[in-house]
Amino acid sequence: LAKTTQPISMDSYEGQEVNITCSHNNIATNDYITWYQQFPSQGPRFIIQGYKTKVTNEVASLFIPADRKSSTLSLPRVSLSDTAVYYCLVGATGANNLFFGTGTRLTVIP
Amino acid sequence: NAGVTQTPKFRVLKTGQSMTLLCAQDMNHEYMYWYRQDPGMGLRLIHYSVGEGTTAKGEVPDGYNVSRLKKQNFLLGLESAAPSQTSVYFCASSRAGGPYTGELFFGEGSRLTVL
Numbered sequence: 346l347a348k349t350t351q352p353i354s355m356d357s358y359e360g361q362e363v364n365i366t367c368s369h370n371n372i373a374t375n376d377y378i379t380w381y382q383q384f385p386s387q388g389p390r391f392i393i394q395g396y397k398t399k400v401t402n403e404v405a406s407l408f409i410p411a412d413r414k415s416s417t418l419s420l421p422r423v424s425l426s427d428t429a430v431y432y433c434l435v436g437a438t439g440a441n442n443l444f445f446g447t448g449t450r451l452t453v454i455p
Numbered sequence: 456n457a458g459v460t461q462t463p464k465f466r467v468l469k470t471g472q473s474m475t476l477l478c479a480q481d482m483n484h485e486y487m488y489w490y491r492q493d494p495g496m497g498l499r500l501i502h503y504s505v506g507e508g509t510t511a512k513g514e515v516p517d518g519y520n521v522s523r524l525k526k527q528n529f530l531l532g533l534e535s536a537a538p539s540q541t542s543v544y545f546c547a548s549s550r551a552g553g554p555y556t557g558e559l560f561f562g563e564g565s566r567l568t569v570l
Contacts, residue, residue, distance in 0.1 A: 388545045390561070
């Protein structure tokens with residue numbers, strides 16, 4: 346099972362781009378990389394998922410290098426409402442191999 | 456579209472009491488999950504189900520039982536509650552497997568306190 350390592354916390358000023366990197370050295374061939382966002386007193390919410398290279402949606406971008414041993418979630422021009430915990434997950438087929446870890450607590454400062 | 460609904464949202468139990476948390480989803484998802492989240496920690500998988508009538512153990516199954524009698528419902532039971540089970544419980548659902556793990560849709564959580 347691929348474990349992930351993320352920074353415990355990050356601070357950013359409003360309007361800046363934030364990059365959160367996740368290490369997953371033991372990622373398997375079939376594993377996908379998924380990021381979730383969690384606000385206090387709420388369940389996690391899916392942000393983005395990818396397998397390789399770059400994925401972009403209306404909320405974020407996900408950069409995955411060729412060796413896939415790490416990934417970077419990029420949040421453009423963060424606002425105060427982006428203050429949350431961000432989880433990086435690595436997993437493949439099956440329902441029992443998604444481990445959330447402790448996530449990265451992002452605090453956006455005015 | 457309600458998505459994933461958990462009941463109750465709050466509950467206080469005494470040690471040794473039993474209770475059941477109900478999770479209902481209206482997205483016709485095959486997979487359902489129960490997680491617990493303790494302060495300062497990520498979510499840990501308790502039990503999961505890959506279809507109606509099936510259940511399986513996750514990372515921290517001890518002290519819990521589950522049932523999936525109907526596709527849309529996933530019940531989490533505590534037969535004899537212990538203070539160590541004080542936590543926030545999240546239910547989630549997703550489409551069936553495939554080559555990758557699909558998006559998990561989470562409920563709003565159920566906060567359980569065991570005195």
